[in-house]
Amino acid sequence: MIETAYIHIPFCSYKCDFCDFAAFAGLNHREGEYFEALSKEIKGRLANTRExxxxxxxxxGGGTPGMVAPEYIEAILDQLASLVELAPALEICLEATPHSVSEQKLDRWKALGVSRLSVGIESFHEEELRSIGRDHSREEALRGLELALSSSIPVVSMDFMYGLPTQSLESWRATLDEAIAFSERYPSLKHISAYGLQLAEQSPLYGRFPKDSDSYPDEELFAAMMLLLIEKLRQAGFVHYEVSNFAKEGFQCRHNSTYWKNQSYLAFGVGAHRYVDGVRSANWRSFNRYIRGYMEDEFVEEIDRETEIKEAVMLGLRMRAGIELADFYSKYGFRLEESRKKAIEHFSEAGYLSLLNGRLAITDEGLPISNSIIVDLI
Ligand code: SF4
Known part of the structure; x- marks a missing residue:
């Protein structure tokens, strides 16, 4: 059963220097054209889905869905409601930048049933925002956040980044302190995401901060930032449920959990990736190519058993609860703890993995090297 749909809205007010998503600035005059293609794609793909x-x-998600007129969001929701069954406790999440939020939009989103709003803050420091090419200021971040948190949207999430050029451990601590202060003042702030900066090979950010620039935190500082994040948010009552995600108990993001549990999901829009009927596929990343061929795939991969198992290990270890080994065996017929015994022992002795009560999980200390651990285990 498919329970999740992702809708990609690619419009942004400015293309941030670190961003490698299918996101475009200066294309707002083509919103009508885009939503027409999107609506045709939704109809076409749902007609072809067997699950x-x-x-x-x-x-x-986006892009910046918060930037477009709420009427477009409403039309997509109406279309989905007419084509598929919706669960009574439907979660509708929408991403926004702080400067795309307004009182009028918040009222409209609430009326449309938006139950989670994810606001991309990235940093509370002016210099860091400028360093990564964000087009909002600290003041705008605070204003947008106050508006969102004072609205009747039940759950608000903030997104941050660390490992930024010019960022120090102290500036990161100050950003986290400010985020926690918001969560103490506003009960709707139930979720915080924080991603370590990872740049594509040809990132525009290298134009100002070349790869070898001293402005980036080194490995040691990056690890210290990650551990500080975990320590502070845990102390503030957030559950660390996935490498980059923290939530008040019971407020984990349902949508993202679908990815991490390796379950099927629908996705529509330019560059959108889906996992349906045992096949992963993605739409064209080029805006024009998508408009011309919204039902074409740029990428298709049939997921065989071996790939499914590798993905289950990779995604399972991103969850802080780790992998329930008995469940894993009953689902895949594969005893991970036996076939990867040597690697598990090696990382456990170093304090990077824990194998307790039938669960295999990466420890806090192992998180900064989680990618290497996962590569060794698959
Ligand atoms: S606002 Fe988000 S999606 Fe848009 S360019 Fe910046 S990082 Fe990318």
Whole structure:
């Protein structure tokens, strides 16, 4: 059963220097054209989907979905409601930048059933925001956040980044302190995401901060930032449920959990990736190519058993609860703890993995090297 749909809205007010998503600035005059293609794609792909669909989560990501007129969001929701069954406790999440939020939009989103709003803050420091090419200021971040948190949207999430050029451990601590202060003042702030900066090979950010620039935190500082994040948010009552995600108990993001549990999900829009009927596929990343061929795939991969197992290990270890080994065996017929015994022992002795009560999980200390651990285990 497919329970989740992702809708990609690619419009942004400015293309941030670190961003490698299918996101475009200066294309707002083509919104009508885009939503027409998107609507045709939704209809076409749902007609071709064999797995039954009952959605409990619809996620508008981007790009900046908060930037477009709420009427477009409404039309997509109406279309989905007419084509598939929706669960009574449907979660609708929408991503926004702080300067795309307004009182009028918040009221409209609430009326449309938006139950989670994810606001991309990235940093509370002016210099860091400028360093990564964000087009909002600290003041705008605070204003947008106050508006979102004072609205009747039930759950608000903030997104941050660390490992930024010019960022220090102290400036990161100050950003986290400010985020925690917001969560103490506003009960709707139930979720915080924080991603370590990872740049594509040809990132525009290298134009100002070349790869070998001293402005980037080194490995040691990066690890210290990650551990500080975990320590402070845990102390503030957030559950660390995935490498980059923290939530108040019971407020984990349903949509993202679908990815991490390796379950099927629908996705529509330019560059959108889906996992349906045992096949991963992605739409064209080029805006024009998508408009011309919204039902064409730029990438298709049939997921065989071996790939499915590797993905289950990779995604399972991103969850802080780790992998329940008995479940893993009953699902895949594969005893991970036996076939990867040597690697598990090696990382456990170093304090980077824990194998307790039938669960294999990466420890806090192992998180900064989680990618190497996962590569060794698959
Ligand atoms: S606002 Fe988000 S999606 Fe848009 S360019 Fe910046 S990082 Fe990318």
């Amino acid at each position: 039954p669909v009952k959605l409990s989560s619809i996620y508008f």
